[in-house]
Amino acid sequence: MSSAPPLFIVGCSRSGTTLLRLMLTQHPDLHIPPESEFLLSLYDQAELYGTFEAPHQRWFFIRDLQTTEVSMGAYAFPIFDLSIHAAETALAERAPTDFAGAAAALFEASAHEHGKTRWGDKTPHYVRHIEWLSDAYPEAQFIHMIRDGRDVARSRVEAGFTSSMRRSALHWKEEVQSGRDARQHLSDHRYHELFYEDLVHNPSSVLREVCGWIDLNYTEHLLTFDRTGDASVPDEHAHLHENVTNAVDPSRAQAWRTSLPSRDVADVEAVAGDLLRDLGYDLTGARVPLWLRVVRGLYRNGRAQARAVVQTLKRLGIV
Known part of the structure; x- marks a missing residue:
């Protein structure tokens, strides 16, 4: 490695x-391709790949990367920007190795293809699998990005990931807590929490701190992403990242305050308020209206009864 x-x-x-x-x-010095996902989905095939010494083992791995969808129509192999021959060569040079070593060989080859010496990976869902990754890559460092759950829930609903603020809030809570639980098993040099709000309000100072933590020299060039970032997002994901060509906008932090109805804020805080508070976020104290709590309870027992109650409430002008 x-x-x-x-x-x-x-x-x-x-x-x-x-x-x-x-x-x-x-x-x-640092190259970070788009999301990988395959580190978990293909690990179950590790026995098929063996030690990557035989040509067919390497080709099986490359084939699976070509046919494994990482998210929303994007596939694993293209993230490396490597030809099949370059990928096979990188794997052959690394063999004998295990699955983690083979994946690292491709990440490193991709970094070298871009004239860089170090590789990274940005796959949000890996927050639930830090322990596995930290064992597979004993020297790896992890930056856990955290954002106000009310903004995350709003954004996830707007992106179409879910239609429920409550489910989105629960997802946020579980993901963030998974990352925070994992830090108990890692040294301070391997796990770092970075808050989105700090990044957009003070990008230069935060990036300077991050560079020091990962042992890279800070450069103001990091702030030029808005001029080049569009080329670094897969076409399949472009609609989710419409701001990549814009400079950092501090107003994107705490946007929920002007965009979320009180009822939605109440839903998120009811589900994840304890973790929001632990992370230092202030709670509004908003509460889900009593009538809505009653209707939801009725829905759990029978939708027809709940619809009848809603119609009655509407006639009375309560909703």
Whole structure:
């Protein structure tokens, strides 16, 4: 494996992981491709790949990368920007190796293809699998991006990931808590929490701190992502990252305050208020209206009864 430790950017989706990736991959020494996902989905095939010494083992791996969908129509192999021959060569040169070593060989080859010496990965969902990754890559460092759950829930609903603020809030809570639980098993040099709000309000100072933590020299070039970031997002994901060509906008932090109805804020705080408070976010104290709590309870027992109650409430002008 490379002497330079890999960097994993993780966190609940819509928490700013793409923004951080686009910033850090501007560094002349660090390359971070789009999301991989395959590190978990293909690990079950590790026995098929063996030690990667035989040509067919390497080709099986490349074939699976070509046919494994990482998210929303994007596939694993293209993230490396490597030809099939270059990928096969990188694997052959690394053999004998295990699955993690083979994946690292491709990440490193991709970094070298871009004239860089160190690789990283930005896959938000890996926040639930930090323990596995930390064992597979004993020197790896993890940046856990955290954003106000009310903004995350709003963004996830707007992106079409879910239609429920409550489910979105629960997803945020579980993802963030998974990352925070994992830090108990890692040293301070391997796990770092970075808050989205700090990044967009003070990008230069925060990036300077991050560079020091990952042992890279800081450069103002990291802030030029808005001029080059559009080329670093897969076409399949472009509609989710319409701001990548815009400079950092501090107003994107705490946007929920002007965009979320009180009822939605109440839903998120009811589900995840304890974690929001633990992270230092202020709660509004908004409460789900009594009538809505009653209707939801009725829905759990029978939708027809709940519809009848809603119609009655509407006739009375309550809703």
